[in-house]
Structures are given as structure tokens and as C-alpha cells.
Amino acid sequence: KAGVTQTPRYLIKTRGQQVTLSCSPISGHRSVSWYQQTPGQGLQFLFEYFSETQRNKGNFPGRFSGRQFSNSRSEMNVSTLELGDSALYLCASSLAQATYEQYFGPGTRLTVT
């Protein structure tokens, strides 16, 4: 069974631009969560989607948004990029709403210049 895939793996953007990251969960998994990892703040929860509905949202500004499609694939969007948005963005999938085991993708490394 294929694991969680994320595209692109690396991305370089300039301040003010916007970016869209994509995540394909493990087949059959309906929950997708997004996390931001930085050296200073560690891993922080962005949001979680289940059956195309956002169920949880972390403490991030409205520039960060996401969505989930009917096939459970998810995208996250960051608008008006800032230097501080440079991070590794990780996506995780799990089977269902309950606290099942989370499986992470390889991440997208975003660099904002």
C-alpha cells in the first residue's frame, strides 16, 4: 500500500506570493492533517480535514487555509507569503475520526526569500 505522498517536495517562493501544497493520503484514509515544522517552534498543528470538512484548526493566521476533496486528497494554501513561513510542511493521514495511528508524508520544504 502506498504511503502518504506530498507534492512538491521543495519549493522556493518570494515574499508576497502565494503557494499551494498537495497531500494524497493512504488509500482508504479519510482524515488528513497538516503540520508546520520550524527549528524555533517545532511541530505545530495547522488544521485537520475529515470527509471534506475542517474539524480542527490550529493557531495560525487566516493566510493559511486548506481544503479536502471527495477522494480525500487535500491541499493547503498560504497567501501573502512571509519570510517566517519558511518551514517543512507535513501532512498526516489516518483512517477515521477517532484517534487512530497517524502516518506522515515526506513533507514539502518551503523556502521564502
Next chain:
Amino acid sequence: KQEVTQIPAALSVPEGENLVLNCSFTDSAIYNLQWFRQDPGKGLTSLLLIQSSQREQTSGRLNASLDKSSGRSTLYIAASQPGDSATYLCAVFGGGGNKLTFGTGTQLKVEL
């Protein structure tokens, strides 16, 4: 607000040594706890998931325990190998849904 702390922050041991990594959390009302490893620049690899009703979970050379009442979990690695070198993260499920709160991580180096 849940806070998760891992001690030590970094650890260097010779190959073959048994070691214990510690994880503590402030809010004992958690559902489950999951241990991960992360290699430099890579994603997270799930090691063990401990359900809230369990006290421990084992996989190969790894054993994780959970004591909800004291807000602690330990990851025991037996007979460490250089391939075990990585950052180990614990994360707790709480706040509804699948939101994970991560610890600060322990960077482990196993030397030949």
C-alpha cells in the same frame, strides 16, 4: 493548553547500549500517545501508538510505556545501533479529532 516536554534534548551513546527516552505532558486527559522518529530533512516515521487504556506497547527492540496519571511516557530502545540515530518525538492526541501536540524531541546519536 497541553504542553509536551522531552528529556533529554540530546543523547549520545555507544552502540549496544540500552537507553530510555522520556516524554511528559501537562494534561492527563489524553486519548492516545504516539512515538515517531525523524531523520534529518525527512518526514516522521511512526514507531508505536499507545492507546489510553494500555500501559505499554512493544515493537521489536522498542518498548513504550504510558502512565496517564503521572503524565509520562518512556521509550525504551534495546541494544542500540547506529541506524537508530535520529530525532525521536512523542505526540499526544487531545482536543478532539486527530490533533497531535508534539514534544520538543530527543536527538539521539548512536556511535560505533
